[in-house]
Amino acid sequence: MSDGFRPQVSRYTTGARLNHWVTAISLILLAISGLALFHPSLFGLTALFGGGSNTRALHPWIGVVLFFSFLGLFFRFWKLNLWNKDDAKWMANLDSVMKGDEEKVPEIGKYNAGQKMVFWGMSILILALITSGVVIWDQYFYAYTTIDQKRIAVLVHAVCGIGAITIWIVHVYAAIWVRGTISAMTKGTVTAGWAYRHHRKWLREEARNKATPAE
Numbered sequence: 001m002s003d004g005f006r007p008q009v010s011r012y013t014t015g016a017r018l019n020h021w022v023t024a025i026s027l028i029l030l031a032i033s034g035l036a037l038f039h040p041s042l043f044g045l046t047a048l049f050g051g052g053s054n055t056r057a058l059h060p061w062i063g064v065v066l067f068f069s070f071l072g073l074f075f076r077f078w079k080l081n082l083w084n085k086d087d088a089k090w091m092a093n094l095d096s097v098m099k100g101d102e103e104k105v106p107e108i109g110k111y112n113a114g115q116k117m118v119f120w121g122m123s124i125l126i127l128a129l130i131t132s133g134v135v136i137w138d139q140y141f142y143a144y145t146t147i148d149q150k151r152i153a154v155l156v157h158a159v160c161g162i163g164a165i166t167i168w169i170v171h172v173y174a175a176i177w178v179r180g181t182i183s184a185m186t187k188g189t190v191t192a193g194w195a196y197r198h199h200r201k202w203l204r205e206e207a208r209n210k211a212t213p214a215e
């Protein structure tokens with residue numbers, strides 16, 4: 001497939017992209033509603049969700065959507081995010097990668113070490129957020145835990161929420177900073193040049209798997 005003079009390589013199916021954007025929208029709504037409930041100075045943000053009570057009622061349900069949506073992403077991508085020895089070399093040469101020189105690092109598969117850390121970081125934090133969230137979801141689960149357990153859960157929930165927002169900022173910054181990445185999640189394709197520069201091992205595998213045998 002080609003787009004003008006730029007040959008394109010398919011990176012995500014429509015299903016994967018829908019799955020990703022449902023996850024992204026849920027996390028943004030959770031961050032806004034969560035921050036609104038976190039500190040009085042941000043309480044004004046509850047207006048976006050129809051007031052304080054509605055924000056308190058909606059926030060956990062959006063959390064349930066995020067959890068199941070992320071679970072979809074998890075099962076799609078976990079294998080591709082397994083750590084290998086090339087990832088350690090990529091990390092050791094992070095300074096040249098940041099300067100735009102990726103020739104010193106080994107050829108990279110579908111995801112680099114930074115993307116893998118975002119993936120596993122989000123996986124752990126979302127698991128901790130749903131678990132601690134259920135403990136403090138008083139409307140349905142009040143009777144199942146003690147007050148002390150709820151106190152710990154509130155703290156864990158807030159810390160993990162801040163962690164997830166931080167990882168999300170890193171993820172979006174990296175997606176914008178590495179030019180040509182966003183189209184992977186909007187159109188589902190990247191240019192062959194982008195793939196050759198940043199994920200050469202993946203490009204070679206794709207070429208090998210998709211190449212039609214000569215007749």
Ligand code: HEM
Nearest residue numbers: 023024027073077111115116119122172175181182184185
């Ligand atoms: C506005 C917000 C977001 C933007 C602009 C964005 C952008 C992107 C882009 C461009 C990619 C493709 C990267 C590539 O193929 O190399 C990607 C992949 C991915 N994104 Fe996002 N994203 C956003 C929010 C989120 C959120 C909130 C999550 C999780 C909670 C998330 C999880 C993922 C995962 C798991 C992948 C696949 C990469 C991997 O498995 O390591 N994204 N995102």
